[in-house]
Amino acid sequence: MNTLRIGMVGYKFMGKAHSNAYRALPMFFPDTMRPLMKVICGRDQAGVEQARAQFGWEEAATDWRELVARDDIDLIDINAPSDAHKEIALAAAAAGKHVFCEKPLALSLADAKEMLAAAEQAGVKHMVGFNYRFAPAVQLARKLIADGRLGQIYHFRGWFLQDWIVDPDFPLVWRLQKEIAGSGSHGDLGAHLIDMARFLIGEFSEVIGMSETFIKDRPLPSAMTGLSAKGDKDAPRGAVTVDDATLFMARFASGALGSIEATRFAPGHRCTNAFEINGSKGSIKFDFERMNELQVYFTDDAEDVQGFRRVLATDPAHAYMDAWWPAGHTIGYEHTFTHEVHELLQAIKNDRQPSPSFVDGVKCQAVLEAVERSIAERRWVPVGELN
Template sequence: MSNQINIGMIGYKFMGKAHSLAYRNMPFYFKTGKTPVLKTLCGRNEQEVKQAATNWGFQQTETDWKKVIEDPEIDLIDIVTPNHLHAEMAIAALEAGKHVICEKPLALNLEQAIKMEEVARKSGKIAMICHNYRFAPAVQYAKKLIDEGKLGKIRQVRATYLQDWLMDPEFPLTWRLDKEVTGTGALGDIGAHSIDLARFLIGEITDVVSLLETFIKERPTGDMVQGLSAKKNQNTEMGQVTVDDAALFLAKFENGAIGTFESSRFAGGNKNGNRFEINGEKGSIKWDLENMNLLEVYFEGDEEGLKGFRTINCTEEIHPYASAYWPSGHIIGYEHTFINLVKDLFDGIDNQTQPKPDFIDGLRNQEVLHAVEQSSLENSWKSIDTVR
């Protein structure tokens, strides 16, 4: 059996770049039983996808995603497309005997997510969802502190994910603002990360009550270019925004904790403000993606006069994943969260064990997204209905 895993990536924009870098760099830092090979990059625009393949190191390109899945040389399908394509592609790949990693949110809606998880479970293949923020060493260390009981019983979480790139009313109407393509707006785009982090750190959410708001309801049409930038179409056509610009909800957790969640792409001055604070009976922790190496920790048991948050630079060998990189204090960045995720993915393929977060995590997150949407529509508390 070959120790190489040939990758077929479908999509080549923002997340394609992040994933490709992770595959290229992971073997430099981590020793795994399987080695990634950037085999085929797929996209509809032949010229653009060829340029991306050259930049990122893929061996070949394709414009028909079905041919990538049918290729017997491809072992792993990486899906970095808009959300409405996730289900069809992932199901086809799993049924063809491929391992799959899929960008978040798992699906366009709950119905699709249920089917994806079912097919993944029956396939016997590795199926992972890309919630990369779990893989910041500081977040992993926060999980360790919680699991060891250092914070005691968890009582509250405050989670915010704030951006400001949509504040300009002239920003074009792209796929991220079309419900038929993306499912939800700020809720699924960035709020899904907060939901996943909360579930990872604290446990399952049981009930929610929410408010979703669209501030600018009509925009000039256009297309995403790279990252979070876009260009207008040459005509002056306007289109309706059909997703939320901001989402807020309260949550109850299975273990008795409560939480507040806020996601917005209209929070001026916040470029990528993914933050949480967790309060327990013995202490608290804070984390901010924009200072992702740092974890703020407070312990109630400290002596009087010294009580207060201390800042831990989670780059020491004791901190999860950190020993693969640089000496203590030599910080790592956003791209390393993907490298750490890919390391676990390849360990899972090698050991034939399913790494987390998997498609059941994607489904649980989708169940929360669905309940938040329904709560806003019905203006009432909604319980999370789990499938299995």
Template sequence: MANTLRVGMIGYRFMGKAHSNAWRQAPHFFPLKANVELHTICGRDAANVEAARKQFGWQNASTDWRAVVNSPDIDIIDINTPNDSHAEIAIAAAKAGKHILCEKPLALNVKQCDEMVAAVKKAKVVNMVCHNYRRIPAIAQAKKMIEEGTLGEIYHYHARYAQDWIVNPDFPLVWRLQKGVSGSGTHGDINAHIIDLGRYLVGEFKEVCGLMHTFIKERPLMDAGGKGQGLAANSGKKMGKVTVDDTALFIGRFKNGAVANLEATRFALGRKNHIEIEINGSKGSLHFDFEDMNRLKFFDNTNPADRMGFRDILVTQGGGVHPYVGQWWPPGHIIGYEHTFVHTIADFINACVEGKSVQPTFEDGLKNERVLEAVEESAKKRQWVKV
């Protein structure tokens, strides 16, 4: 390979760790059209970002994202920061002619998303939102089966994303619980994923009717040592107001006539990262459970009456039979959460070489945000809202 793509990554905690692993692994397992160089990792805390550099295998560390974005040595900007900085960094990166991978949700609101889409279109740079769950082999297989017409006309999309990490009222007021930084709570954090999967698998939303609720109104402020910890932090004695939702639910209609029922919560005790999806059509149904992510359940209504029932599709068959898994292990040797990021990075790298954005693009991020805002508006007005 003649060309090398040099990556600058802004942010280094949970998603920074997942992305770093993916940047390292993708060239070893996928037939990429360019070499990859982990050039610079960037964060606000010099000591912590240097520790991350050593741990994750980056060449350089920086505390100045603008310097990274404008560096002539960087080809790709990977944004893993809190949501309130996505737009500023991405727009600057586009102006600097960098290809951009950005964590979800794309931005705080539709206005920022519009500005980001305009910036990448004007600069003609490759852009992608990191909705990694699209590249779970079982989800990609579901997409293939739906497009082939295996389920017939789609009637229902039912999805639940449940976690429990903020049930404890003593858990501190991290940035994900502050609207000014996150945009919304559970809604933008995890509901965004199953909204994106609904758009990917079924189609565009037409209208929604939502409910959003906050169970714990005040939480301890973080102490000095817990600053910016995200999913884990130390709490102090002073209290602060929670300004986002703890749970978000909505029903809706797709433009193609299918109906939707989505629930996202971070108050489901026992659920650490539970994603469950069922799609019902005129010819059959699909069911997916992320806690058993290498399996897709399929009900085929064309089977004889004495052999009806959901059957398992173990999506680990290589040789092009099932998406992505042929680059990993022999059939039956399952893969995990981290592989979804590797698949995302692999597709993004090849897109950068080809100069053509790959789904989900910033335009997808904008469409997701329109649904998020419509649900929020609906919850406030207590009425149906068009997307």
């Protein structure tokens, strides 16, 4: 099988990111399967038809159930709001379709486990969308750790800082409603940090956290697109039912200590998704706002030249970069999605599970809920307590 016929549910922020990745993949990774962008699906007929024409899909549809049942679709790509993930994924698996689902995988750990069980029972491939894993600099960080070049890992510090809802009159978008989003900065931003920590240094053992909702109510929106929205500040207001900021401390199974901070109330930080890892032989630092760079420090450097060095992860020696531009020519946010769908299609081609899979989505959800329990009960919570 050299082609994969894709049906995608969702057409806004992530829909555009996924569509761009599918379109770029054959040009830069010609040895993988060719994605056929068959059907894009959304509830608003005019909106999804516009997306179809703009993004390059063959057809537009408004009923995801009909899409899932079609015989000419091999993969269902789910990037609709979080409350829709479970139902679509279960139906796709039952129909024998491979499933690619954005994060967080579900609104609850129980739902995430049900999605994983359904995919495994159906024997389909399943992937969850943690795209930040696929930055070449992050891949380099993982290699340095796996090769033992940082020695024993002592600390993971992660922070994901944004500022797009600092204005108290910013409308009440779906991401601020628990029944749709599941949680706020914790599940949206913190989930990426949790996955990053697991990807780099291993499983969480126990956690303790705190959170706050700074703005309790907001004007109801008249329109929403991605992370933007329109609304009148004098419109009726609705309650914000998710966290604006969540911080937690962690202990990892390896014995390393961790701290993770996720907030949408950090003025001046548009998308500061960053981490620092300290080990017995060195340290690394990464900030997605400078995503092509990894700061690296080794303790065995000569004393007179010790210090963090900037590694520009754009050489062919770095993951994925031989597919792009000459050394030193940087790539961007959208390329992480191209790398992500490359992994997905290669896994399907080679009959293996892609990574990250629904297993990773379930493990991330377990940490998210352990933090929420620790906040509610004001105590350390072992992650295994939720299994």
